[in-house]
Amino acid sequence: TGNQPTTSTRHTPGTQPMGRTCPFSPPEGYRTLREEDPITPVTFPDGAKGWVVSRYADVRTVLADPRFGANRRRVRPGDAPDAPLAPPPPGMFIMMDGPEHTRFRRLLTGQFTVRRMQKLAPAVEQIVADQLEAMAGAEGPVDLLQAFALPIPSLVICELLGVPYEDRAEFQENSSMVLRLEASRDEVMQAQSAMNEYIHQLAVAKRAHPTDDILSGLVQSEQLTDEELAGVGSLLLLAGHETTANMIALGTMCLLENPEQLAALRSDPALMDGAVEELLRYLTIIQYGLRRVALEDVELDGHRIEAGATVLASLSSGNRDATQFPDSPDALDIHRPYRTHLAFGHGVHQCIGQQLARVEMKAALSALFDRFPTLRLAVPADQVPMRDDMLIYGVHELPVTW
Numbered sequence: 394t395g396n397q398p399t400t401s402t403r404h405t406p407g408t409q410p411m412g413r414t415c416p417f418s419p420p421e422g423y424r425t426l427r428e429e430d431p432i433t434p435v436t437f438p439d440g441a442k443g444w445v446v447s448r449y450a451d452v453r454t455v456l457a458d459p460r461f462g463a464n465r466r467r468v469r470p471g472d473a474p475d476a477p478l479a480p481p482p483p484g485m486f487i488m489m490d491g492p493e494h495t496r497f498r499r500l501l502t503g504q505f506t507v508r509r510m511q512k513l514a515p516a517v518e519q520i521v522a523d524q525l526e527a528m529a530g531a532e533g534p535v536d537l538l539q540a541f542a543l544p545i546p547s548l549v550i551c552e553l554l555g556v557p558y559e560d561r562a563e564f565q566e567n568s569s570m571v572l573r574l575e576a577s578r579d580e581v582m583q584a585q586s587a588m589n590e591y592i593h594q595l596a597v598a599k600r601a602h603p604t605d606d607i608l609s610g611l612v613q614s615e616q617l618t619d620e621e622l623a624g625v626g627s628l629l630l631l632a633g634h635e636t637t638a639n640m641i642a643l644g645t646m647c648l649l650e651n652p653e654q655l656a657a658l659r660s661d662p663a664l665m666d667g668a669v670e671e672l673l674r675y676l677t678i679i680q681y682g683l684r685r686v687a688l689e690d691v692e693l694d695g696h697r698i699e700a701g702a703t704v705l706a707s708l709s710s711g712n713r714d715a716t717q718f719p720d721s722p723d724a725l726d727i728h729r730p731y732r733t734h735l736a737f738g739h740g741v742h743q744c745i746g747q748q749l750a751r752v753e754m755k756a757a758l759s760a761l762f763d764r765f766p767t768l769r770l771a772v773p774a775d776q777v778p779m780r781d782d783m784l785i786y787g788v789h790e791l792p793v794t795w
């Protein structure tokens with residue numbers, strides 16, 4: 394209309410809300426959708442036709458409904474959005490449905506045991522302490538993402554899988570390539586196959602000499618082919634590395650920008666469990682939500698969703714829904730009474746690494762603020778480069794000093 398401000402908070406009908414006005418909050422358009430049009434038809438930026446679901450309850454309904462499939466891969470790159478789907482790559486169970494998904498999920502649940510997670514906790518604390526020591530030796534300002542947040546989950550997953558330390562730089566490079574929105578299809582495929590090849594070789598080594606880690610456990614179960622093992626291994630790396638790293642870095646920035654909350658947390662470490670849940674809810678780094686495909690025609694609250702349509706379940710919008718979080722959902726409140734949030738998804742695909750992610754976040758945040766009581770941003774908050782362009786939200790860089 395010409396006289397609208399460019400950062401209009403109104404939602405443009407028929408589109409997926411984009412563009413943040415606050416670095417910690419989802420696009421404002423989601424508020425309008427939740428209030429006025431919670432299941433809305435859109436054309437996605439890639440041309441796919443579908444729906445955006447924005448209320449907490451509806452997000453859960455979609456994610457729990459087996460008539461929505463998790464596989465969105467087309468047979469050929471660049472195929473039309475309504476072209477037939479390609480089968481998921483071996484072991485990529487995050488894209489599988491039904492019994493095929495269940496087979497992998499059971500095997501993995503058997504490996505992510507309470508015993509193994511407890512055993513891992515001291516190793517996580519040691520990894521955190523080592524990174525902090527290295528950081529303390531540097532002259533500030535330091536990029537907290539590179540110096541602290543990225544290495545921690547990378548090293549923890551290496552520990553979990555039994556990957557040697559020397560190989561982690563290559564992982565970091567490959568996994569960030571696979572997740573970069575502007576990367577070409579070829580770059581992504583290349584990074585993906587390099588990762589698969591590496592884990593394949595590691596699995597062969599574990600078969601000959603099993604150790605106490607997930608990859609050895611999976612090898613010994615004798616249920617998976619080498620290709621499936623490689624797929625599962627790279628899925629764990631992809632799913633567990635940048636997610637946790639961004640929660641640590643963005644969580645740190647968010648606490649620094651909410652000094653009263655940080656002060657309360659420092660004065661009472663018992664608040665840490667609640668603070669981590671609240672940061673997960675408030676920041677919801679899977680910023681564009683979870684995409685599903687209707688496997689048949691589905692009737693959803695009076696809307697007819699046609700077979701083949703893409704449905705975007707917005708986790709970040711659902712996590713700001715006042716019906717579920719009645720007390721100022723748009724504020725960070727580490728004292729908030731716990732209510733189930735959507736940051737780890739919902740339904741059969743709900744994050745299998747969530748306990749590990751919590752262990753890592755707690756260890757990282759408490760040790761960081763202990764070690765550097767005067768930690769602060771080294772640039773104004775509005776100059777921190779944000780990951781608006783990535784599937785996983787966070788910071789590209791977090792300059793801090795102390």
Ligand code: HEM
Pocket residue numbers: 463486487488498550628629632633634636637640678679683735736737738739741742743744745746747749750
């Ligand atoms: C699935 C978020 C850390 C492994 C998921 C899903 C979400 C999520 C939203 C659901 C995906 C879907 O339904 O399509 C997160 C966040 C993390 C985190 C926010 C950090 C704060 C981890 C870690 C690991 C991990 C540390 C493993 C080491 C997985 C796997 C799946 C998954 C394997 C697929 C499960 C399935 O399809 O059954 N995660 N995750 N995640 N996550 Fe995480």
